[in-house]
Amino acid sequence: MTPTPERAAGASHRAAPLHADLDQVPLETALLALADPVRRTIVRTLANAADWERACGSFDVPVTKATLSRHFAILREAGLLEQRDAGPKRLNRLRRPEFEARFPGLLELALSDR
Template sequence: MTAADAPPGPGPGHRLPPVHTDPAEVPLEAALLALADPVRRTLVRELAGAGDWERSCGSFDVPVTKATLSRHFAVLRGAGLLEQRDAGPKRLNRLRRPEFDARFPGLLELALRTD
């Protein structure tokens, strides 16, 4: 396949929009795995304390590389916990708490407890 035969992509300097999973389609095991990781729980906890679309991906202070952080966001999207949208050069985040709570009542609250 030559470059001319390749399907159109996002173009230079652009990225593909994030893919989201409907929480209603998430198996319990995927939700538990997403919340089992301490870095992901930190991301979810910080999003729970922020308003919708207030936090960009680069605003989280976690001890991981940018690539690893992207993977954590992908896992959270795949578990139906996170919604993302692009706003210029930033990718903004929203915790899908109402949707996730409807699917797994009490699980997010339990995972966010610090005691």
């Protein structure tokens, strides 16, 4: 079997993550994503990191790998998170400007300690 160019270059075999079109994300979806404390921890961590700095396995949260993957999916579906593969790692970026344009002030409120 001849490797595809992606495999030959060392790309991951998993499918690329799907990202939400923020114009199609309802407020309820955004609120539900931010309601969970584990997801807020992920968002806070990304808010304090440079884009594409944090890999999925680098978050200090008390959940299994499968549960963490589900949290990432929920954040992607809400338009909060963008992910890309870099070899064996999946890197993350908080979509702060895009999310702020869609839901002004919501992210800052969720990140505050109020």
